[in-house]
Amino acid sequence: MTAPTPHRPRVAVVFGGRSSEHGVSCVTAGSVLAAIDPEKYDVVPVGIATDGRWVLESGDTQRLAISGRELPHVDGERAAVALLRDQGATDLVVADPGSVPEVIGAVDVVFPLLHGPWGEDGTLQGMLEMAGVRYVGAGVLASAVGMDKAYLKVVLRDAGLPVLPGVVVTAREWERDPAGCRDRVAALGYPVFAKPARGGSSFGISKVHDASELDAAIALAQEHDPKVLLEAAAPIGSREVECGVLEAFDGGCDTSVPAEITVTGDHEFYDFEAKYLPEEATRLDIPADVPEATAVRLRELSARAFEAVSCEGLARVDFFVLPDGELVINELNTMPGFTPLSMYPQMWAATGLDYPALVDRLVQLALRRTTGLR
Incomplete structure (x- = not known):
């Protein structure tokens, strides 16, 4: 391990980006910028505009907050950064x-x-590896696997971890053999969820109740990613539970208390509005009201998933608790949201690590990381 730098470390907080989650990233950055200790770190806010331009952004956390239902964005006209x-x-x-x-x-x-x-998919991480710069979070491979829900299933299943069945429909397959694609999806049994394979924040996700809704659902998902994952829905009565994982200084990992999300009102699932807009009807129970044995199992499987994907820094592991008490992993996020409504920091706060301490630990972990192959 490399010792931390002796001077006040310079931390470049990079946010925005070219994806449809640009605004969510800006909100996340506002929260981190408000929490990081300016006496301990020299903080430089760097924004990436939607056209890919890197700029020296404002550190004004109010500008990076949600205003009503409007998400903030990076001002691409600011001074360029390289x-x-x-x-x-x-x-x-x-x-x-x-x-x-x-x-x-x-x-x-x-x-x-x-x-x-x-x-979040390993592209930025690869650039930083080539530049020899330490960074917070997962490396190239883990970031790519965590981003691609289809390959994540392959890795988790190979590690003996439980996942829901699903099929992948690529743009080429959908154009060449739509009937065959429909048959493969039908074999899963309806309802299914259609998801952009490499998306997040629930953009482009829809619940497909029967075959008549499939084509429109695939089209919606393809607005965000030409590769679509069709996944069997969890049985009625399943519960959505999440668990945070945080790398330990000794090389292992720690897990948070699990939390449960209950979506009410008009939402059929945990969609974008339910996640990020405060007026939407979502109840968070931290810790989740599950039997102690289930909580222990959730934390154990979360740590195993973290290791299976070769994660570093942090990850949030999302589960379904099935009606019979069995667990299946829904997703693993290598850079979960840090907005005021985000589950990851709330779970760690309930575990005893408050938000500023969480941010500091992630930076300290990165400072201790070696550059190059690990």
């Missing part, structure tokens, strides 16, 4: 249009708060 690798260090360089670039200084840690493709 990473410059020189003599063993990677510097942040800033330049206004037409001005001489200014070197801010070496970056000790990047805190990537991007959700979805082009950020």
Whole structure:
């Protein structure tokens, strides 16, 4: 392990991005920027605009909050930011249009708060690996596997972990043989859920009650990803429970108390509005009201999933508790949301680690990480 840098570490908080979760990422960044200790870290907010432009963003956390039903966004007209690798260090360089670039200084840690493709999926992590920059969270492979729900099922199933059955429909297959795709989905038994394979925040997800709704559901999912996962719905009476995993300083991992999500009102499932808009009817029970043996099993399976995917830093593991008490893993998120309504920080707060301490631990874990292959 490499010791932390002796000076006040410079942390670049990177957010926004090109995915449909751009606004959610900005809200997450606002929460982290408000919590990170400016006396302990030199914090630099870096935004990625929807066109991919990197800019030196505002640290104004109010600007990065949800306003009514409107999500914030990165102002792509701000001064451009680049990473410059020189003599063993990677510097942040800033330049206004037409001005001489200014070197801010070496970056000790990047805190990537991007959700979805082009950020949470290993692409940004790969760039940082090539630049020799430490960063918070999972590496290239774990990020890619966690982002792709279809491959996540393969990895978890191979590790002996329980998952729901599903089939993948690619854009090529749907164009070449739609009837065959419909037959494969029908074999799962309706209802099913149609999901963008590499999406998040419940964008593009719909519940398909019967075959008449399938084509429209696939079309909706394809607006976010040409690769679609069709997944068997959990039985009626199943409960949605989540558990947080956090890397330990000794190389192992710790798990949080589990939490249960109950969606009420007009929502059939935990969709975008239920997740992020405070006026929507969602009840969170932390800790989840489950038998002690079930809570222990949830935490055990969460740690096993974390290790199976080779995660680092943090992850949130989502489960269904079936009516018979059996557990199946729904998803694993390598960069779960950090908004004020997000489950991950709330679970850790209930476990005894408050939000500022959680942010600090993630940065400290990254500072202790070696660069290169691990």
